[in-house]
Amino acid sequence: MVESVLSVGLELTDVKHRTVINCCACCSTAAGVMLAGLVSWALPNWKYSVSFAALSCFALFFFFRWFPESPRWLACRGREQEALAVVRRIAATNGSTVPPFALQVIQTVGKSKTDRRGFLSIFSSFNLVRNTTVLVIASSVHLLAMYSLVIAVSRLSANPFLGIVAQGLAKLPGHFMVNYFAARFGRRWSSVGSALLAALASLLIFCLLTEHIEGAAIVMATMLMQFSTVAGIGMVNLQSIELHPTCLRQIAACVEFAVAGISMSSLPYLVLMDDKRIPFAILCALELMVAFSVSFLPESALQRLPETLRDVAVFGRGQPYWSWKPKPALQYATG
Template identity: 30%
Template sequence: MYNVSVPMELTSLNNTSGRTFEQVGCQYGWEYDHTWYTLTAPSQEDWVCDKSLYVSNTFAVSRAGDVIGNLIFGQLGDSIGRRPVFFLTLFMLVFGRCISVFTANIYWLFLVASFLGSMSTSASFQSPLAIGMEVSAPDRRGYLTMLQCLGFTLGISIMPLIGWATGDWIIFMLVTTLPGGVFLFVRKHFPESPRWLASRGKIDRCEKVLLHIAKINGTSLPPDTRAKLKKIASQKEKFYGLASLFSSWRLAKNTVLISATWVISGLTYYTLMLNVSYLSGNPFLNFFWQSMVELPGNIVGKTLSDRYGRRWTQAGTFVALIMGYIILIAVMKDPNMQWLTITMVVFAKFCITITFYIIFLQCMEIYPTCVRQTGTSLASLLGSGLGILGPYIIYLGVSIDVVYPFIILAVMALFGVIFCIFLPETLNQQLPETLADAETFGCDQKFWQTYCNKKDKVANII
């Protein structure tokens, strides 16, 4: 508002003959559009006008928390164990998000709570997946990863429905946060990874966990179990955090390729999801349908990667993604082909779901036990960090040409094909345990081969 002491016509403000008027904040409050949202943090605390930057700051702090959390907790998972990191991050997630609900009126405290709640998001997903992969048979790892990805998809699909039903950000935050606290009370039923325990020389604890698993399965441990555990413990290596990922040429190459593929998939995923805001209609349903397409994507990804191998399934999916983008670029400006445009956007989301599923598998299967969570966190960190480019890619389509974002995504998918085909095949292979194992993992594989046999025999696909 202009700080004017006497009534003036609007035309007078536009013709002031060089005079300037002081601008002050709105004096009479604001009215908000409640079509879809009854109460949000910005509408509750009036983060508008001179406080509109508060919203952007909150988003930036949350992204920073995710990046820093990936960096810290990924390495902690490999140094102190998957189990304690899972419960630590779960507590921070519940605590941070709940505190943020009650501190929106104290903005700096709200930012701290948002930061804490965001730090643990990725690690709370990665730690249980690492444990599950490390206790599974080679032919069951794909199935286990599919289950966790399906759980994630169901979560993000139900989330907009909860938001639509409540319309209140406080109720929404509590309803989607408090159920996670239940797992804090079942710690004794959540085992540590026996592979990690063995790699750190904790033989007694490892044997105890294995005995518990054998009891649940109605079996018994082989007589030479302890001797094998001692042999594994004798190969214990020093842990240097992120530096360990570049301790050999082959491991460094795999780290770079996995991280690059994750960045491509992550940036594409974020760009497609952010594009929901530019669609007309109910924003909650738009988000819901885009999320639901991930359910068949994860199932198809598991089926194909278990049949044709991880890297060839991923390469084929990137090729299919490129073909979808070409069709999109050709028909986007034709109003009569709107149905095909929407179909291709959904198809692109379907394809990128498959690539994401396979990347999770490859991270867990290529990295050795001593740096498995560190490597996964590094790739996730880079993907999340560069995900901030997503809004700018969309902006190119809004401000310049609607096809520009899909041209960029098509070029990125082409690089995805190149990166993924030079990764080793991991289907039905034993997980590498040490850095020495990672240095030789896949070196005896031929380029045009995939490991499809449960007995680890090579089956040529050409």
């Protein structure tokens, strides 16, 4: 549900404001984690706490009427007039008008069937397969690390409810870090830095447990790790949305989270080991692998993003590996 809302929200946002929208949307998850800890503390009976979470989901139905559908998706489904209505609504919000040829463009998009091949579209080019594979690995490792901390909090903290609240609090600066560094230094190296920081935090927890140091030091270390993993997953989500064209965005997100869900089935076996240090040694190694892998993803900041499978097959070619601050592509700069 979170991925679907974020995907459509970023489709309706221009390139310059995608990081801001991503930050605002993801900060709600941090608030939800903190609320989950406080509600579970106030309602220790699991039936009441789960019922509260279920009832909270019904509040979403009151906001659907304000959330527009993706115009490109509507056009691809033959609903051109609805797509045009959404485009006009966006133009009115931005204080502009829709050009007279907008309907013709929408009809052209709707008639195009070359990009509608479903799941098999992922294998349409080596570039797309490579990017998707790297993003699948990064999502799986970051989510595994994130939820490992949630499960391990009962073994590392005297008060597990406050431990979860502290981890939720650490998510907020993580999302703001994604917004700042992704906009200033680009997506690629910011994603690498997040994974390296998560590996360093895992190593720190491993050392603290080795020296039998607990209490506030462990809580601060878990907050640092939660901060870095949240920044990492936020960056990977942003890269996934930008590196996949609209026709493949939701399919790629489903593949990433499906594989991540399978990997998270190992959570109890990983976290609940007799030796509490081993899980963090494993997570440290996995985060280092992610840092190395995501460094080969193309930079998508300030670039004209791929719209078709043909675009994504060549996207990122010619970009130097040892580049720092992203520079606008010629097409982006000239509009």
